[in-house]
Amino acid sequence: MTKTADLEADIGEILLTEEAIASRVADLGRQIAADYAGRTLTLVSVLKGSLPFMADLMRQIPLPLRIDLMEVSSYGGTATESSGLVRIIKDLSASIADEDVLLVEDIIDTGLTLNYLVRYLRGKNPASLRICTLLDKPARRLVDIPVDYQGFEIPDQFVVGYGLDYGERYRNLRFVGVLRPEVYAGE
Numbered sequence: 001m002t003k004t005a006d007l008e009a010d011i012g013e014i015l016l017t018e019e020a021i022a023s024r025v026a027d028l029g030r031q032i033a034a035d036y037a038g039r040t041l042t043l044v045s046v047l048k049g050s051l052p053f054m055a056d057l058m059r060q061i062p063l064p065l066r067i068d069l070m071e072v073s074s075y076g077g078t079a080t081e082s083s084g085l086v087r088i089i090k091d092l093s094a095s096i097a098d099e100d101v102l103l104v105e106d107i108i109d110t111g112l113t114l115n116y117l118v119r120y121l122r123g124k125n126p127a128s129l130r131i132c133t134l135l136d137k138p139a140r141r142l143v144d145i146p147v148d149y150q151g152f153e154i155p156d157q158f159v160v161g162y163g164l165d166y167g168e169r170y171r172n173l174r175f176v177g178v179l180r181p182e183v184y185a186g187e
């Protein structure tokens, strides 16, 4: 069985500690709760990477809210590069028409996945649609997307942990770290 210590050995640098993440998520929750006071919010999260962020963020927003989950995957590309061609594996389970929707994402890299999702969700006629991402890598952006709530801006490095994976591993790390390039060398 793989031990957490073995997973941690593949990490070159811890970028965001568990404490830094928790504190920033609490800030975001306060900001979102203030902005949506008096309204009923629907949080839409995208599996699987956003799972820990969604679970922590929703508990920092003391408003009546609904949650829904989508799962998408990109065609082609590699384990570290998204192709922008998105396939919906799991769709919303309820209508978001006339709802105030906040899309909760783990990371925006090129922005291609999010661009697709925003268009898709707009097509469902929500009353409003805003974007909240824990991590933002603006250096790699290929499409311009307005981000309403951002946890951390990070450099152009491939990161794992707190939901983010490489080849489906490392999601259970409690921090966000930079994967040693030798782990994905030869990809």
Ligand code: IMP
Pocket: 049, 082, 084, 106, 107, 108, 109, 110, 111, 112, 113, 114, 157, 158, 159, 160, 164, 165, 166
């Ligand atoms: P985009 O379409 O290039 O913005 O990529 C978005 C998706 O790629 C994210 O939701 C992640 O699943 C994945 N991704 C992008 N950068 C990273 C990273 O540094 N680590 C792990 N996954 C990443």
